[in-house]
Amino acid sequence: MVLPSCELLAPAGSLEKLKTAIHYGADAVYLGGKQFGLRAKAANFELAEIREAVLFAHARNVRVFVTVNIMAHNRDLDALPDYLTSLDAAGVDGLIISDPGIFRMVQKIVxxxxxxxxxxxxxxxxxxxxxxxxxxxxxxxxxxxxxxxEMCEVKDAVALKVEVFVHGALCISYSGRCMLSHYLTGRDANKGACAHPCRYKYRLEEEKRPGEYFPVEEDERGVYIFNSKDLCLVNRLPEMVKAGIDSIKLEGRMKGIYYAGGIVRIYRAALDFVHAQMAAGVAEIILPPEFMDEIMKLGSRGYSENFFDGSVGSADMLYTGPRVTQEYVPAAIVRKVADPVVIEVRNVIRPGDQLEYMGPGLENIVFTVDEVQSLEGNVLHQANPNMQVFLKTSADITWHEHGLIRRVQVSGAVNK
Ligand code: SF4
Structure with missing residues (x-):
């Protein structure tokens, strides 16, 4: 009997995030070009970068899908034929489309x-x-x-592959079809330019008292009436894999590299765990709590399983603020495996700092920084963001290029 095997599909908001996602075990990545995708504010990819991304990914047996999923108007279509031809020539593995007009053009052109x-x-x-x-x-x-x-009913009815979002931001609007941003800020979510006004802080104003705002909530931070929690279905993966869902998709092309690598690492480990348990014939597969513990180390708005069990309610909203706090922040990325290792700093690092290397699986290796040196060999009392430096530690660590190093949150640290 062939056991079902599920693809892990990860977001790639930039070439650097793509490499990180692949390092941490993505089977496939999705990305947007500079046009026609729904994440205009992500760094996105020039055509030359898409070519580089495909070469990098294919060399590691990873598939690359490109979003062409705007709601297109006629004026958007003129440049599409050349773009599609270029994507085809770049060797991408598929296109992600929502507009039937674009679908029709793709079928004609590529x-x-x-x-x-x-x-x-x-x-x-x-x-x-x-x-x-x-x-x-x-x-x-x-x-x-x-x-x-309902997912299972669809899966049982079709021959094509079925993909499901399992983690990341949710829209209060129906499947992201939303005009809130367009009306409030002029930025069209359906062209990839959402300003996320559903996360704004709202207050009440009486029309004869302009400028006098009345907090709707007693905590005086306003009210986040549209702010849905984030989706997290990691504990439901056993059911989904058994049901034959072909691909689980992670949201987050706009998020930082720490999130991009961190979330892929957890879902890779979770899928591997589920596949191994199924191969061993385990009837009732339950993920150990370590998976959720790791997820809680990445920033979020709190988690919801959304409609998985049928319905949602106020418990799936975060009314008290735009975001919950983040316990960990990225410290650095491994750039070159050498002796000593070369890292690129994300938040200030000093000798004596205690950091954590995010190894394969869910392995976290805590270590102390013995010394940092410039690439010229000068000893530094601190390494600042974006510097590449040598990192010395007496800890026994097997470093990997694109691996991430993090630290427990300190005040003033920034998530990049
Ligand atoms: S405003 Fe909020 S609900 Fe609307 S598209 Fe943007 S993120 Fe989604």
Missing amino acids: PELNIHISTQANITNSEAALFWQDMGATRVNLARELSFA
């Missing part, structure tokens, strides 16, 4: 490319998935508003 239907297309039932199957799509990403039972 018919050999795989087409994945984006969550923005709101696939909420089997007939919708079958529609896209009949049209020639090779994969559907289901709407985030589906319960697990």
Whole structure:
């Protein structure tokens, strides 16, 4: 009997994050070019970078999918044929699309490319998935508003691959189809430019008292009435893998490199755990608490399993603020495995600091910095952000290029 195997699909907001995600075990990555994707504020990729990304990924047996999922107007389409041809020539493994017009153009211009239907297309039932199957799509990403039972119904009805978001930010709007940002800030979420006004702090103003604001909540920080918690389905992976879900997708192209590597590392370890348990014939697979403990070390708005069990309510919202605090911050990235190791600093590092190297699996290696040196060999009393330096420690660590080093949060530290 062939056991189901599930792909781990990770966000890549930049070339650096792509390399980090691959280092920590992504099977596939998705990224956006400078146009036509839904994350205009992410660094995104020039065509030359997409070519480099594909070469880097394919050399490591990792697939690269490119988002072309804006809600396109006619004026958006003129530049599309050249772009599609360039993506095809770059060797990307598939395109992520929501607009039927773009779907049609892709089939005409680059018919050999795989087409994945984006969550923005709101696939909420089997007939919708079958529609896209009949049209020639090779994969559907289901709407985030589906319960697990509904996901299974769709999976059982179709032959194409089924992908599900399992972790990351949620929109209070239906599958991200939202005009709030456009109306309040002029930035269109459906063109990838969302200003996230659902996370803003709102207050009440009486019309005859301009400038006098009334807090809606007693804590005087205003009210975060639209601020949904983040999605986290790590504990539901056994059910999803057993049901044959083909790909689990992580959100977060706009997030920092610490998140990009950290979240991939956890889901890689979780998927490996589930696959191994299934291969061993374990009937009831339960993830040990270490997985959730690690997730809590990454910043979040609190976690929700969203519609997985059927419905959502006020417990799935975070009304008290835009974000919960983050216990850990990134300290550095390993740039060159040498003796001593070369790191690129993200937050200030000084001799005597206690840091943690995020190794493979869920291995965390705590170590003390004995010394930092400039690349010219000068001993430094501190290494500042963006500097590349030699790091000396007496700890026995097997470093890996693109590995991350973090520290317990200190006041004033910045998440990059
Ligand atoms: S404003 Fe909020 S709900 Fe609307 S698209 Fe942006 S993130 Fe989603």
